[in-house]
Amino acid sequence: MSALTSAIAAIDSLHTIPPLTADDEWRSIGASLPDHLTLERITEDMHERAGLVALLAFLKHTHSTSTRQQPEHAAASAQKLCEHVARIIAPCPDSEAGQVSDDDYPEYEQVAHRSRDLAPYGLAVLRILCNDYSINLDVDTLLTVISFTAPGLTDPWTTQGACHVARELLSQQLLHRLDQSDLLESILKEYLRPAFAKSRPQAVTASGRKAEFPQDDDPHRGLADDTKEVKPWKYEDHRAIAVFHWVVLTADSDVLKRLWPLFIPVLLALLDDGTTRIRRRGLLILDSFLEKFPSNILRDTGLASVFRDAVFPTLHFLPSITPEEDSILLLEAAYTALLRLARKTESKAGKVEPHGTSPKGKLLDKLLREGVFSSYFHVKEHVKIVAVLLMQTAKILDEMQIYAVKHLKDLIPMHSEVLSNPFAALAPATLSAAIQGLQAVIANCWPRLSIPAYQDELIKALVVCYMTVHDERDQLGERFAELDVELVKTASMLTVAAKGTAGKGAEDLADKAALLVSKEPLLAGLFQ
Known part of the structure; x- marks a missing residue:
C-alpha cells in the first residue's frame, strides 16, 4: 500500500471532514499521516476527494512544522502537483477517471456536481502550494482557477467559499504578470478561438467581421452541429464560457478596441x-461587452445589426414551446441586452435624424412592435411573463420619451387589460408591473393623454383596479399598501398630465372623477 493510499484510507475512515477554516483540526489530521509521505509520492498517486483532503491536511501540517524535510526539487513537484490538482477539480469530463467515451458523455449537472465537491479542497491546496513555493501557475491551471470566479455564482460548480479562494489566488497570480492584456490576448487566441472555431455563425467571417454575403442558415444545422466535435466548449470543457465571461469583464475599452474581432465569434456562438443556460449567459456577457465597446466601432463595422439579429429571435422563446421559467430568464436578459444596444447606436455627433429613422429609434420601435406587443398577444395567460413584458415596456418608454406616443393605441389597451382583470389580485407582481408601466406611459406620453378616448380608458382601468385591490385587501396582505400607494400616485400623475395640456382635458378629468366619487365614495381615496 502506497503512502498516499494509506493516507486516503485514514481520511475515508473519518465520519466528517472539518471545515476548511478549522486549521487545528486539519493539522491534527496531517500529523496522523505517514511520516514518509512527500510531495513526490503524492504527485505519483493522486486520487479524487479523499486524496485532495489528505494532501490538504499534509500541507497544512507541514506548513506549521519543520519535522518533515522536503527535498531540494520539491518546488518542481509542487508545480507538477498544481497542474494535476487543477485537472482534477476542473469542470470538465474526466477521461482519466473513465467517465468519457466517444458516445457517452456525462451530463453537465454530473460534471458540475463533481467539480463543486472537489473544488474547495483543490483550490485550498493550490493557494498553499503557490504561497509556500512561489509558483507561477501555467495558463491551463490559471484557466481552471478563473472558471471558479464568476460573479453571482452563475456556474453550478462554484460556491461562495470556492469563489473567494479562486479570486484571491487569481489576484496573486496576476501580480506576477507584467501586462494583463497579453494574458487576455493569449486566452482569446490560443484557448477560446480554437474551441469556438467550428461553431462560428454565418453572420460573421473567420476574422470576426460582419459577413457581407452570409450564407443562409440551414434550419437543421443547429441540431447537426450540436456535438462535441463542433462545440467542444459545450461538451468537453465547461470552463470556456466562464473564462470568456471573465475576459469580457476584465478587458478595458482599449483591449476591446484592439482585439474585438476575437470576441465576436464567441459571443455569436453563445x-x-x-440551451437556455448558454444562451442566457451569452446575453449577459453581451450586455457587459456592449457597455465597454466603443460606439463608433459598433456603428462603422455593422456589428449593431449583427447583434440585433442574433438576439431578436430570443424574444420569441415563449410558452408552450419554451418552458415558462426558461422564457422568463431569456426574456429579461434579451431585452436588457437590446436596450443596451439601442443606447450604443446613437447617431454620429452633429448628425440630426428623425427618431423614426435613427438607428436607436428604429430599434426601440422594433422592440415594442415585434417584441412586447407580439409576445403579449401569445402569452396573456402566463402572468409571470406578462410581468416581464410590462417591466421591459417601461424601460423602453423611458428611452423613447415623447416619441412613444405613436404606440399609445397599443400601450393603453395592453395596460388597461391587465389592470381591469377581475383576477388581477391573484398576481400582485404582475399588477404592480402594470401600474408602474402605466406610470411610464403617462410620464412620457402626457401631451396626448388629453384625448378623451385615452383618458376614459385610463380612468376606467384605474377605477376597476382600485376597487379590485380594496376588495381583495385581505388576500393581498402586505402587498395591499404598496399597490394602493402606487395606484393613487398614478391617478395623481394622470391629473397633472391633464393639467399640463393647458386645455379642457384637466376640467373634463376633474368632472369625471367627481362623478365617480359621488357614486362610489371609496374612490375619493384614489382621486385625492
Whole structure:
C-alpha cells in the first residue's frame, strides 16, 4: 500500500471532514499521516476527494512544522502537483477517471456536481502550494482557477467559499504578470478561438467581421452541429464560457478596441445556442461587452445589426414551446441586452435624424412592435411573463420619451387589460408591473393623454383596479399598501398630465372623477 493510499484510507475512515477554516483540526489530521509521505509520492498517486483532503491536511501540517524535510526539487513537484490538482477539480469530463467515451458523455449537472465537491479542497491546496513555493501557475491551471470566479455564482460548480479562494489566488497570480492584456490576448487566441472555431455563425467571417454575403442558415444545422466535435466548449470543457465571461469583464475599452474581432465569434456562438443556460449567459456577457465597446466601432463595422439579429429571435422563446421559467430568464436578459444596444447606436455627433429613422429609434420601435406587443398577444395567460413584458415596456418608454406616443393605441389597451382583470389580485407582481408601466406611459406620453378616448380608458382601468385591490385587501396582505400607494400616485400623475395640456382635458378629468366619487365614495381615496 502506497503512502498516499494509506493516507486516503485514514481520511475515508473519518465520519466528517472539518471545515476548511478549522486549521487545528486539519493539522491534527496531517500529523496522523505517514511520516514518509512527500510531495513526490503524492504527485505519483493522486486520487479524487479523499486524496485532495489528505494532501490538504499534509500541507497544512507541514506548513506549521519543520519535522518533515522536503527535498531540494520539491518546488518542481509542487508545480507538477498544481497542474494535476487543477485537472482534477476542473469542470470538465474526466477521461482519466473513465467517465468519457466517444458516445457517452456525462451530463453537465454530473460534471458540475463533481467539480463543486472537489473544488474547495483543490483550490485550498493550490493557494498553499503557490504561497509556500512561489509558483507561477501555467495558463491551463490559471484557466481552471478563473472558471471558479464568476460573479453571482452563475456556474453550478462554484460556491461562495470556492469563489473567494479562486479570486484571491487569481489576484496573486496576476501580480506576477507584467501586462494583463497579453494574458487576455493569449486566452482569446490560443484557448477560446480554437474551441469556438467550428461553431462560428454565418453572420460573421473567420476574422470576426460582419459577413457581407452570409450564407443562409440551414434550419437543421443547429441540431447537426450540436456535438462535441463542433462545440467542444459545450461538451468537453465547461470552463470556456466562464473564462470568456471573465475576459469580457476584465478587458478595458482599449483591449476591446484592439482585439474585438476575437470576441465576436464567441459571443455569436453563445447567442445562437439552443440551451437556455448558454444562451442566457451569452446575453449577459453581451450586455457587459456592449457597455465597454466603443460606439463608433459598433456603428462603422455593422456589428449593431449583427447583434440585433442574433438576439431578436430570443424574444420569441415563449410558452408552450419554451418552458415558462426558461422564457422568463431569456426574456429579461434579451431585452436588457437590446436596450443596451439601442443606447450604443446613437447617431454620429452633429448628425440630426428623425427618431423614426435613427438607428436607436428604429430599434426601440422594433422592440415594442415585434417584441412586447407580439409576445403579449401569445402569452396573456402566463402572468409571470406578462410581468416581464410590462417591466421591459417601461424601460423602453423611458428611452423613447415623447416619441412613444405613436404606440399609445397599443400601450393603453395592453395596460388597461391587465389592470381591469377581475383576477388581477391573484398576481400582485404582475399588477404592480402594470401600474408602474402605466406610470411610464403617462410620464412620457402626457401631451396626448388629453384625448378623451385615452383618458376614459385610463380612468376606467384605474377605477376597476382600485376597487379590485380594496376588495381583495385581505388576500393581498402586505402587498395591499404598496399597490394602493402606487395606484393613487398614478391617478395623481394622470391629473397633472391633464393639467399640463393647458386645455379642457384637466376640467373634463376633474368632472369625471367627481362623478365617480359621488357614486362610489371609496374612490375619493384614489382621486385625492
